[in-house]
Amino acid sequence: MFSKACQYAIRATLFISQKSLQGERVGLKKIAEEIDSPEAFTAKILQQLARNSIIESVKGPSGGFEILDKNLDKIKLISIVEAIDGNQIFDGCGLGLKQCNSAKPCPVHDKFKSIRENLKHMLSTTNIRELATDLSIGNVFLKA
Amino acid sequence: MFSKACQYAIRATLFISQKSLQGERVGLKKIAEEIDSPEAFTAKILQQLARNSIIESVKGPSGGFEILDKNLDKIKLISIVEAIDGNQIFDGCGLGLKQCNSAKPCPVHDKFKSIRENLKHMLSTTNIRELATDLSIGNVFLKA
DNA sequence: TATATAAAGGACAAAAATATCCGAATATAT
DNA sequence: ATATATTCGGATATTTTTGTCCTTTATATA
Numbered sequence: 001m002f003s004k005a006c007q008y009a010i011r012a013t014l015f016i017s018q019k020s021l022q023g024e025r026v027g028l029k030k031i032a033e034e035i036d037s038p039e040a041f042t043a044k045i046l047q048q049l050a051r052n053s054i055i056e057s058v059k060g061p062s063g064g065f066e067i068l069d070k071n072l073d074k075i076k077l078i079s080i081v082e083a084i085d086g087n088q089i090f091d092g093c094g095l096g097l098k099q100c101n102s103a104k105p106c107p108v109h110d111k112f113k114s115i116r117e118n119l120k121h122m123l124s125t126t127n128i129r130e131l132a133t134d135l136s137i138g139n140v141f142l143k144a
Numbered sequence: 145m146f147s148k149a150c151q152y153a154i155r156a157t158l159f160i161s162q163k164s165l166q167g168e169r170v171g172l173k174k175i176a177e178e179i180d181s182p183e184a185f186t187a188k189i190l191q192q193l194a195r196n197s198i199i200e201s202v203k204g205p206s207g208g209f210e211i212l213d214k215n216l217d218k219i220k221l222i223s224i225v226e227a228i229d230g231n232q233i234f235d236g237c238g239l240g241l242k243q244c245n246s247a248k249p250c251p252v253h254d255k256f257k258s259i260r261e262n263l264k265h266m267l268s269t270t271n272i273r274e275l276a277t278d279l280s281i282g283n284v285f286l287k288a
Numbered sequence: 289t290a291t292a293t294a295a296a297g298g299a300c301a302a303a304a305a306t307a308t309c310c311g312a313a314t315a316t317a318t
Numbered sequence: 319a320t321a322t323a324t325t326c327g328g329a330t331a332t333t334t335t336t337g338t339c340c341t342t343t344a345t346a347t348a
Contacts, residue, residue: 001145001233004306007240014251027324041307047326060315061323077252089145096151099288107158107275107284108221111266119259131251140251144243148336171294185337191296204345205293 006084009045011035011142013067013080016055017132020067027064036143045084052083072129081123090120150228153189155179155286157211157224160199161276164211171208180287189228196227216273225267234264 002010015034019026028046032039046065050057054075055065067075081089093100094112102109134140146154159178163170172190176183190209194201198219199209211219225233237244238256246253278284 001238002240004240007238010252011239029324038307040309043325044307044327050325057325058315059313059323059325061317063315063324065325094145094151095155095286096146096148097285097287100285104288105284106286107278108154108270109284111270115259115263115266118262122255122259126252126255134251140249140253141241141244142239142250143241144248173294182337184339187295188297188337194295201295202345203293203295203343204347206346207294207344209295 001089002081003085005041005045006081008035008037008042009049009080009084010077011037012042012046012065013049013054013075013128014131014135015142016065017067017072017128018135020069020072021129021132021136025058025062025064025066031065034142048083049080052079054079054083067128072132073127075128076124077126077128077131078120078123090116145233146225147229149185149189150225152179152181152186153193153224153228154221155181156186156190156209157193157198157219157272158275158279159286160209161211161216161272162279164213164216165273165276165280169202169206169208169210175209178286192227193224196223198223198227211272216276217271219272220268221270221272221275222264222267234260 012031012035015031016026028039028043031037031046032042035042046055046057049055050065054071055067057063057065093106094108094116095106097106100106100109131140135142156175156179159175160170172183172187175181175190176186179186190199190201193199194209198215199211201207201209237250238252238260239250241250244250244253275284279286
């Protein structure tokens, strides 16, 4: 469904969100440990997220990553997916046809359309504060 | 969503289905042309499909690929997806966690579950005769 | 039976995704 | 100011996916 990079991105963002809720900033090392991801690769992904203003990065001692409180409501899962994987998953043809639309549809065009609308709706309406709160409560997890 | 190999596999299977409906067997070259896919790569995929009894292959002059009539109803889209991409997309965690289940769910476990159940249901109930018939009628297409 | 045709299969190549390493830039605290 | 902690960014390596090429095998038909 999503690339590994995107999965790491979501996991990292949620972990940072959770820490930001507690007023804490976290560094790369801690993030990679807590979400069980390769550190250097995660660094690249965090840079992308920072460039897309999904997270904030602070250099130097006591630096790290955080998310502005106002953004915890504003940032939806779809923002992360689009920043990392683009919108191919929402807009591209399910069978990979370059040209596929309601005027000239592929054989599964309509069937896929509704599935992807569901997915898009879910990702568009799920904000990260909600998920980070669930994490803090402790009934959902980011690693085994 | 699906790998390119899987997209080619579905397109190829539908084209072969359509021809089989007309009692015709088709060769690799024609298939690759008609679904606009790389020929040699498509050959590998057709082999996989044949090994999984989704299509039949016949060597030698007037050989090629076909689908048994009785299988046109039996073979669902999900058979093709599972043969090529496996069932990671249905069973794997949306965030890539190795261990993720209702007892120890990731933050998006439930939200993803329903999306994937939709997808699985759609793929499990769509048979290839139906799609091949649509193709023959000419209101859906396999290439631009 | 010989020949031509078509898929099968193995080895290889290219491209993309994933992952690592290291020096540069920058901010903090002493 | 200086030392230190931390992200940034470029280069490179590895793995996976996608794609190609060539030889072998099977088979229809002349």
